[in-house]
Amino acid sequence: xxxxxxxxxxxxxxxxxxxxxxKTGAQVCTIWHKEKDIPTNLDLIAIPGGFSFGDxxxxxxxxxxxxxxxxxxxxxxxxxxxLGVCNGFQILIEMGLVPGALIRNSGLKFLCRxxxxxxxxxxxxxxxxxxxxEKIQIPIAHHDGNYFIxxxxxxxxxxxxxxxxxxxxxxxxxxxxxxxxxxxxxxVLGMMPHPERAMSLTTGSSDGQAxxxxxxxxxxAA
Amino acid sequence: xxxxxxxxxxxxxxxxxxxxVKSALVGLGFFDVKGVRQGKIIELELAEGADQNQVDKMxxxxxxxxxxxxxxxxxx
Numbered sequence: 001x002x003x004x005x006x007x008x009x010x011x012x013x014x015x016x017x018x019x020x021x022x023k024t025g026a027q028v029c030t031i032w033h034k035e036k037d038i039p040t041n042l043d044l045i046a047i048p049g050g051f052s053f054g055d056x057x058x059x060x061x062x063x064x065x066x067x068x069x070x071x072x073x074x075x076x077x078x079x080x081x082x083l084g085v086c087n088g089f090q091i092l093i094e095m096g097l098v099p100g101a102l103i104r105n106s107g108l109k110f111l112c113r114x115x116x117x118x119x120x121x122x123x124x125x126x127x128x129x130x131x132x133x134e135k136i137q138i139p140i141a142h143h144d145g146n147y148f149i150x151x152x153x154x155x156x157x158x159x160x161x162x163x164x165x166x167x168x169x170x171x172x173x174x175x176x177x178x179x180x181x182x183x184x185x186x187x188v189l190g191m192m193p194h195p196e197r198a199m200s201l202t203t204g205s206s207d208g209q210a211x212x213x214x215x216x217x218x219x220x221a222a
Numbered sequence: 223x224x225x226x227x228x229x230x231x232x233x234x235x236x237x238x239x240x241x242x243v244k245s246a247l248v249g250l251g252f253f254d255v256k257g258v259r260q261g262k263i264i265e266l267e268l269a270e271g272a273d274q275n276q277v278d279k280m281x282x283x284x285x286x287x288x289x290x291x292x293x294x295x296x297x298x
Contacts (some may be wrong), residue, residue: 058287065284094287101289103231104238148235148290173236 001026001216003044006072008033008063013049013085013196020196021046024212033066038075043219045072049086049141049194059102059144060090069095081125081215082188086142089180089190098181098190099157100149106173110143114204116168117179117193121161124182126189129214135168136207138193145192147174147181157181164189223268224298225277227285230261235290273297 003026007014014030021028021044031038033052038045052063063069069091076082076097084092092098105111117138119130130136149157154175157163165180172192180191195208231237237259244258264285266277277295286293 057285061284061287099289101287103235103290106236106238108238108242146236146238150289173238 001043001219002039002041003028003046004038004042005030005046005048006033006068007031007048008050008052008066008091010052010054011048011050011087013087013194016194016196017046017048017085020199020208020212021216023199024209024216026212026216031068033063033068036067036071038068038071042075042080044081044083044215045075047072047082047084047088047091049088052087052091055144058090058094060087060092060094063087063091064094073097076183076188079185079187081218082183083126083215084188084190085194085196086145086192089192090144092188092190097188098183099153100147100178100181102144102192103146103148104144105142105146105171107171110141111145111171112139112141114139114198115171115193117165118168120163120166121182123161124164124186124189125215125218126182126211127164127214129210129217136210137198137205138195138207139197139204140171140193141197142172142192145172145174145179147172147178147192149175149178160184162186165191165193223270223272225266225268225272225274226296226298227264227266227277227281227293228261228296229264229286229291229293230259231290232292 162182166177170177198205198208240258240260
């Protein structure tokens, strides 16, 4: 597995993603958002959490128009894997790679705690190592994680089994408690919770390991 | 020339900030307040000859998220 983590001004989970991917056996590089090209033969592009461009205009809106995003878009269109976590999810939404929108949490508070998620589908490279409806513990840390989607789009998402994770307890007002969604080809995952922060029991949970192990296992350790 | 873009949440999209402002106003005794919606205004300074068409493109490509927001443009 050859992976790249994109770094924007204001990214703050980029190192955590690099560490999580390396720990699972991937070969990882980081790419500054001003670059126009990505290395050839990349299997995965990961977009980290943080506050890219200070969350100006809308969370992820300006990052989604960065020079590197054209290459990310092409990688996704070629069938490459893309993982966006937290602000990375907001960026993927602004790029149009996954549907919906993320707005201010319904309680208006920044939420930072470990929560229980329900794995909604096993049918993706990201969730294959979980069992369906497994209850996992993953931290959240966001202010704008309230997932919005129109009724019509929600029917499509549910009909195609593209909700990857939902919150056991809906803390932020997300429609259907949705915490993570897949692209139509199931190779792009955007999720608000941070699996890269759940890699060791020392820091609370190791449930994130299964996600990275499943991904890296696809192509083998580099 | 100048243009003003007013961006609001679409009807049906929860506006948590508007709700918070509403409850604060009611808390101050303004019981006539039945609803608050909070949006944003973007002022653009444009070269002469720019037209509404160009501002619409800016809205579609960056300024507005059409999933949740609607907008109006006023050219001054």
